[in-house]
Amino acid sequence: DCTYSVKPELKHALDIKDARNIEANFLQLLLATITKTMESVVFLKCLSQMMPSIAHNLFDGWSQQNLAPVADLSVEKIVTTEPGVKLLQQIVHALIKNQHNSNEISAMIDELDHKCSQLFRDFNIREYKARNALYHAQNGDITTLKKIKDLFLGIAASISITEDLPTIGQSFSNKGFPEGTVEIAVAVARSVDPENKAQQFYNRVRNNRGATASQIQAEPGYAEYDKRETCHAVGVSVLNKAYNDAKLKAIIEHCLQYQDKLWHHAVFKWYVQHKRERLPHLQSLHLEQYLEWNIDYLDRLAPQLCAYCSSVGKHERASMLYLGLATRPNPDDLKSLDERMEMLSSAMNTAKLCQNRELLTALQQKMETAQLQQLTVQGLAALSNHGFNEDEKAELEVNCTKLRHELIDLV
Numbered sequence: 199d200c201t202y203s204v205k206p207e208l209k210h211a212l213d214i215k216d217a218r219n220i221e222a223n224f225l226q227l228l229l230a231t232i233t234k235t236m237e238s239v240v241f242l243k244c245l246s247q248m249m250p251s252i253a254h255n256l257f258d259g260w261s262q263q264n265l266a267p268v269a270d271l272s273v274e275k276i277v278t279t280e281p282g283v284k285l286l287q288q289i290v291h292a293l294i295k296n297q298h299n300s301n302e303i304s305a306m307i308d309e310l311d312h313k314c315s316q317l318f319r320d321f322n323i324r325e326y327k328a329r330n331a332l333y334h335a336q337n338g339d340i341t342t343l344k345k346i347k348d349l350f351l352g353i354a355a356s357i358s359i360t361e362d363l364p365t366i367g368q369s370f371s372n373k374g375f376p377e378g379t380v381e382i383a384v385a386v387a388r389s390v391d392p393e394n395k396a397q398q399f400y401n402r403v404r405n406n407r408g409a410t411a412s413q414i415q416a417e418p419g420y421a422e423y424d425k426r427e428t429c430h431a432v433g434v435s436v437l438n439k440a441y442n443d444a445k446l447k448a449i450i451e452h453c454l455q456y457q458d459k460l461w462h463h464a465v466f467k468w469y470v471q472h473k474r475e476r477l478p479h480l481q482s483l484h485l486e487q488y489l490e491w492n493i494d495y496l497d498r499l500a501p502q503l504c505a506y507c508s509s510v511g512k513h514e515r516a517s518m519l520y521l522g523l524a525t526r527p528n529p530d531d532l533k534s535l536d537e538r539m540e541m542l543s544s545a546m547n548t549a550k551l552c553q554n555r556e557l558l559t560a561l562q563q564k565m566e567t568a569q570l571q572q573l574t575v576q577g578l579a580a581l582s583n584h585g586f587n588e589d590e591k592a593e594l595e596v597n598c599t600k601l602r603h604e605l606i607d608l609v
Contacts, residue, residue, distance in 0.1 A: 371435075
């Protein structure tokens with residue numbers, strides 16, 4: 199039997215089971231320290247024997263400030279200090295990223311994998327396997343690429359959003375699997391903001407539209423929002439490739455499977471810039487809010503919001519939105535009486551669908567007024583054909599333009 203010396207004041211708090219647990223934990227810690235020390239010796243030996251050409255590739259892009267600690271890295275620093283462990287992991291990560299640049303680096307990774315299981319941690323091994331599998335995957339082998347995508351999803355939290363994510367995403371797209379790029383980008387975006395601070399920031403900013411850029415950047419959650427935007431840009435980049443309509447539609451549908459408001463808004467933003475006429479046809483619970491939030495900034499989205507509301511059966515709301523567009527007093531918002539009549543016609547059509555007789559009657563009266571206004575302008579313009587000289591015609595045209603703007607203001 200073992201005996202344990204325990205301070206008298208602790209005897210009432212500890213029993214033999216507690217003491218044995220303490221001893222077991224201590225022995226495990228001691229074994230881990232010894233193993234880590236031995237592996238550190240192997241790691242530093244590999245590093246010291248590295249050829250200069252390999253070292254150049256490995257540390258390419260590192261600043262002098264980051265390179266300086268590499269020369270001073272020691273067993274003691276790796277085993278006992280956090281900066282030493284962090285630097286070691288940076289070196290391991292650099293090795294994995296450059297594993298296919300030379301046979302020597304691949305051989306070094308294999309050696310670390312076999313001899314340094316503690317230092318070459320679990321996520322390192324998974325990243326190594328994922329990158330290696332992606333490198334060797336055949337273009338268009340979707341079954342294999344899906345499995346590799348799952349490997350990367352398992353290490354999403356350790357993927358750098360500025361260095362790793364763009365190259366990984368590009369590799370999947372180049373091999374014919376853009377859906378993999380999308381899913382990894384969304385997963386990494388979530389991993390950098392587990393508390394969803396970016397969404398809270400986004401909602402606050404949308405409700406405070408008078409804020410300056412410096413005020414926005416000082417808001418809590420801005421840093422997380424910026425990181426997620428960086429990730430989303432990688433995911434949305436797959437849409438820039440020249441796909442046929444059927445393939446693009448399939449990718450868009452895949453994108454909108456992930457119920458993440460900020461991600462959906464990133465997709466909508468791409469559509470506004472490239473294919474805004476198809477925006478109302480996207481199937482998303484977040485589309486209406488996006489259109490409403492951006493209607494003041496992107497005036498061309500107003501008709502899209504009308505079309506969306508009509509497409510989902512919100513006919514009365516669509517009719518009121520069309521009416522709002524038709525009766526805007528600012529001529530810059532409405533270029534002609536023809537456009538006003540077109541909007542009023544759309545408002546009447548949607549009012550008929552919701553069977554709102556009162557609204558339909560009001561719209562018919564406004565349409566009659568708009569038609570009378572248009573006939574007035576056309577009649578005045580026709581006077582130019584009645585023998586006026588050039589100066590009189592020019593003055594008449596000025597008056598026609600003035601009248602047209604005044605009539606547009608008579609909402």
